[in-house]
Amino acid sequence: MAVIEVKNFAKSFDKKVVHRNVNFQVKKGECMGLIGGSGSGKSVILRSLIGLEKPNSGMVNVLGDDITQFTEKELVPVRKRVAYVFQGGALFDSMSVADNLSYPLIEHTTLSPSEIKSIVEETLQSFGLSGSEKIMPANLSGGMQKRVGLARAIILEPEVILYDEPTAGLDPFNTKKIQEKILELKEKGVTSILVTHDMPSAFAVCDKMALLLNGVIAAEGTRSELEFKKGSVMEKFINGDEF
Amino acid sequence: MIANLTNTAGNLALQLLRFVGGMTMLAREMWYSIWLRPFYPFLIIEQMYQIGVRSLSLVAATALSTGMVMALQFGYGLQKFGGKLYVPKVVALSLIRELGPVFTSLMLAGRVGAGITAEIGSMNVTQQIDAIRALGTSPIKKIVIPRVLACLIVLPLLTVLANFIGVLGGMFIGMSELGIDAQFFYQKAAYTVTLTDFSVGIAKTFFFAGFISIVGCYFGMNTTGGTQGVGIATTKSVVTASILIVISDFFLTKFFWILERWL
Numbered sequence: 001m002a003v004i005e006v007k008n009f010a011k012s013f014d015k016k017v018v019h020r021n022v023n024f025q026v027k028k029g030e031c032m033g034l035i036g037g038s039g040s041g042k043s044v045i046l047r048s049l050i051g052l053e054k055p056n057s058g059m060v061n062v063l064g065d066d067i068t069q070f071t072e073k074e075l076v077p078v079r080k081r082v083a084y085v086f087q088g089g090a091l092f093d094s095m096s097v098a099d100n101l102s103y104p105l106i107e108h109t110t111l112s113p114s115e116i117k118s119i120v121e122e123t124l125q126s127f128g129l130s131g132s133e134k135i136m137p138a139n140l141s142g143g144m145q146k147r148v149g150l151a152r153a154i155i156l157e158p159e160v161i162l163y164d165e166p167t168a169g170l171d172p173f174n175t176k177k178i179q180e181k182i183l184e185l186k187e188k189g190v191t192s193i194l195v196t197h198d199m200p201s202a203f204a205v206c207d208k209m210a211l212l213l214n215g216v217i218a219a220e221g222t223r224s225e226l227e228f229k230k231g232s233v234m235e236k237f238i239n240g241d242e243f
Numbered sequence: 244m245i246a247n248l249t250n251t252a253g254n255l256a257l258q259l260l261r262f263v264g265g266m267t268m269l270a271r272e273m274w275y276s277i278w279l280r281p282f283y284p285f286l287i288i289e290q291m292y293q294i295g296v297r298s299l300s301l302v303a304a305t306a307l308s309t310g311m312v313m314a315l316q317f318g319y320g321l322q323k324f325g326g327k328l329y330v331p332k333v334v335a336l337s338l339i340r341e342l343g344p345v346f347t348s349l350m351l352a353g354r355v356g357a358g359i360t361a362e363i364g365s366m367n368v369t370q371q372i373d374a375i376r377a378l379g380t381s382p383i384k385k386i387v388i389p390r391v392l393a394c395l396i397v398l399p400l401l402t403v404l405a406n407f408i409g410v411l412g413g414m415f416i417g418m419s420e421l422g423i424d425a426q427f428f429y430q431k432a433a434y435t436v437t438l439t440d441f442s443v444g445i446a447k448t449f450f451f452a453g454f455i456s457i458v459g460c461y462f463g464m465n466t467t468g469g470t471q472g473v474g475i476a477t478t479k480s481v482v483t484a485s486i487l488i489v490i491s492d493f494f495l496t497k498f499f500w501i502l503e504r505w506l
Contacts, residue, residue, distance in 0.1 A: 050377055051376075052373055052377060072376070072381060077379075079377060079378065079379035080379050083377075084373075084374075084377040086370050086373070086377075088369060088370060090369060090370035090371050090373065090374035091371075092366075092371055092374070093365075093366075093369070093371070103378060103380075104379070107281075107379065107380050108379060
């Protein structure tokens with residue numbers, strides 16, 4: 001059963017048409033890589049899956065609900081179940097690492113401060129970030145910021161995770177750490193979409209890939225399916241050839 | 244040329260409409276959200292500290308200087324006509340009815356309005372506002388409402404303080420430069436200023452606080468274009484809030500005069 005279904009998705013900004021007719025499905029526990037050139041609108045699709053953007057037309061079905069007409073209030077239950085990992089981490093810079101992680105727990109659970117503290121410590125430990133509780137985001141490296149961003153996103157144990165370029169600009173060590181975490185979450189049955197330009201990471205973690213080109217999904221399939229299609233747009237995109 | 248002028252006028256009208264519409268929408272959204280749970284009293288208290296306590300020195304210095312300058316100017320001016328004894332009345336009345344509220348608000352528009360826009364604008368361009376929404380919370384409740392409420396609470400209080408300090412400044416100059424006895428200054432000032440004068444001055448500050456905070460939040464929430472965009476939004480916010488304070492002051496003064504006559 002599809003956990004995420006996007007149908008006839010169209011979106012324009014002023015007069016610029018970004019998406020003409022985007023269609024795809026992601027099944028439960030599946031990880032789909034959404035790739036495409038810069039400015040092709042990958043992040044816009046991702047943002048639409050959590051209601052941060054509204055399509056001009058089409059349907060965005062997430063966990064059984066068409067969220068396109070949802071109000072901010074109606075989106076709250078969806079946002080508790082769907083996590084978004086921002087490209088730059090989007091950590092609240094007026095809060096420490098621990099406060100950033102506590103934020104969703106304070107807002108959406110009735111846990112006591114001591115329980116929240118212990119969950120935060122556990123989560124940080126699992127990300128190799130023990131001891132960074134009191135550090136402010138501005139004093140973290142880019143890799144650490146992304147890991148904290150990911151930790152904050154998954155702390156409510158979401159069913160779906162949307163990753164917006166989680167490994168962009170990271171060194172191999174941090175890239176590997178993030179990849180491992182995505183795989184770990186996938187093994188737990190979390191459904192995910194990974195927007196990325198980092199092809200090795202995409203191949204390492206994704207079950208299938210979709211190429212966004214000229215406002216439509218130009219190619220879609222599993223890794224093995226795509227590897228057989230020599231000379232296809234997907235192969236050209238991956239190899240950096242003109243198409 | 245006429246086409247260009249029409250074009251420019253059309254663009255300006257469009258910008259103005261967009262601004263008025265955006266502000267109205269924000270105020271409307273705020274009004275609906277303010278009554279809904281969850282409430283964040285600690286965020287309001289924190290903003291009261293940021294907006295109120297941290298503006299104390301600026302407001303005090305402005306009020307003191309205004310009171311002293313007014314006493315000096317009126318003192319030397321009225322001395323020529325033998326009207327030096329009217330200095331306490333003129334200084335107290337103009338400070339409490341007009342200059343205290345307006346100068347305090349203008350100072351806050353500069354310090355607080357700029358701060359609100361820069362902070363929210365930076366949060367916007369670094370996707371922190373999106374993160375608040377993505378985490379199932381409302382930026383209106385977490386960001387806008389605490390700042391607007393804090394401003395509505397602290398600006399009138401700061402104005403009361405500014406009025407007091409301004410009159411004290413005038414009294415000091417009256418004593419040291421004009422030879423007016425402090426007791427006489429106090430008596431004349433207290434006799435002249437009525438509760439209505441004081442209330443009218445304070446009532447204006449609620450409108451000014453609304454302009455400063457809502458304009459600041461509006462420009463912050465609509466910041467685009469990275470750090471340069473934050474700078475542009477901050478400038479726009481301070482200029483817009485200051486213009487709104489100055490223009491609305493005229494209409495509010497007129498309105499309160501009519502109201503006073505009516506009552």
